[in-house]
Amino acid sequence: xxxxxxxxxxxxxxxxxxxxxxxxxxxxxxxxxxxxxxxxxxxxxxxxxxxxxxxxxxxxxxxxxxxxxxxxxxxxxxxxxxxxxxxxxxxxxxxxxxxxxxxxxxxxxxxxxxxxxxxxxxxxxxxxxxxxxxxxxxxxxxxxxxxxxxxxxxxxxxxxxxxxxxxxxxxxxxxxxxxxxxxxxxxxxxxxxxxxxxxxxxxxxxxxxxxxxxxxxxxxxxxxxxxxxxxxxxxxxxxxxxxxxxxxxxxxxxxxxxxxxxxx
Ligand code: NDP
Numbered sequence: 001x002x003x004x005x006x007x008x009x010x011x012x013x014x015x016x017x018x019x020x021x022x023x024x025x026x027x028x029x030x031x032x033x034x035x036x037x038x039x040x041x042x043x044x045x046x047x048x049x050x051x052x053x054x055x056x057x058x059x060x061x062x063x064x065x066x067x068x069x070x071x072x073x074x075x076x077x078x079x080x081x082x083x084x085x086x087x088x089x090x091x092x093x094x095x096x097x098x099x100x101x102x103x104x105x106x107x108x109x110x111x112x113x114x115x116x117x118x119x120x121x122x123x124x125x126x127x128x129x130x131x132x133x134x135x136x137x138x139x140x141x142x143x144x145x146x147x148x149x150x151x152x153x154x155x156x157x158x159x160x161x162x163x164x165x166x167x168x169x170x171x172x173x174x175x176x177x178x179x180x181x182x183x184x185x186x187x188x189x190x191x192x193x194x195x196x197x198x199x200x201x202x203x204x205x206x207x208x209x210x211x212x213x214x215x216x217x218x219x220x221x222x223x224x225x226x227x228x229x230x231x232x233x234x235x236x237x238x239x240x241x242x243x244x245x246x247x248x249x250x251x252x253x254x255x256x257x258x259x260x261x262x263x264x
Pocket of ligand 1: 013014015016017018019020037038039040041043064065066067092093094095096115142143144145186187188189190191192193194
């Protein structure tokens with residue numbers, strides 16, 4: 001299937017590792033040019049160089065913190081200067097949390113609100129007018145199955161990802177008249193370096209291997225009995241970014257190996 005993404009310009013936040021990197025590589029493989037953003041400049045630059053070499057597309061690295069207004073402004077400015085605007089925005093940057101509601105202070109809630117919600121709000125304001133001028137576009141939000149089915153140890157993550165899904169729906173209604181399709185994706189367990197790091201920490205000095213620990217997480221939660229590879233998630237993102245998904249508007253797509261325990 002030709003996804004008709006050649007020479008489109010895509011912005012991916014958190015594009016230096018994990019799901020964001022897989023989405024970036026998937027878009028580049030279809031011929032899209034990229035602006036990738038993350039905070040760790042060295043890792044970001046090496047990833048961007050590799051993508052440009054591997055796929056022959058234009059790719060820029062924008063080291064910035066999207067949880068901050070000035071980080072979003074820096075990203076939008078770099079995109080305008082290099083490409084004159086964007087056709088695709090993938091709001092992917094995000095991270096898990098661990099707390100109890102009774103112990104977490106206000107500033108912790110605020111930090112996750114800025115990262116998971118306000119980054120998407122500000123990037124929509126910064127990039128959507130340019131998409132409209134280019135004849136339309138696509139905005140995708142990487143939320144989480146936890147937006148619907150909460151994990152007990154991370155209430156702030158659950159709440160802010162649920163807010164992101166509702167933001168995605170509201171934005172879709174506001175922008176479809178301008179030819180901009182907005183959707184959200186709710187992944188389940190995805191094998192990223194962060195999960196591996198956590199598993200290694202939790203199993204250090206025990207008689208369980210980190211691999212066995214992660215297999216138990218998968219067995220306990222996902223009927224498919226394994227984590228997804230980032231590329232399995234990225235393929236859905238790339239399809240949703242493409243004109244082949246032209247009737248997808250304002251929806252949330254689960255990709256979770258059967259983990260969601262309800263129908264929605
Ligand atoms: P990773 O931790 O592997 O990667 C996160 C990416 O986001 C990195 O590139 C990181 O780079 C960047 N990032 C984090 N904070 C910021 C920030 N403030 N500003 C700019 N960039 C930032 O995450 P995953 O690939 O696992 O997850 C990606 C998204 O998918 C997240 O939103 C997550 O909630 C969601 N998700 C993940 C699941 C999983 O099982 N892995 C399941 C469901 C949803 P740097 O640190 O250099 O800034």
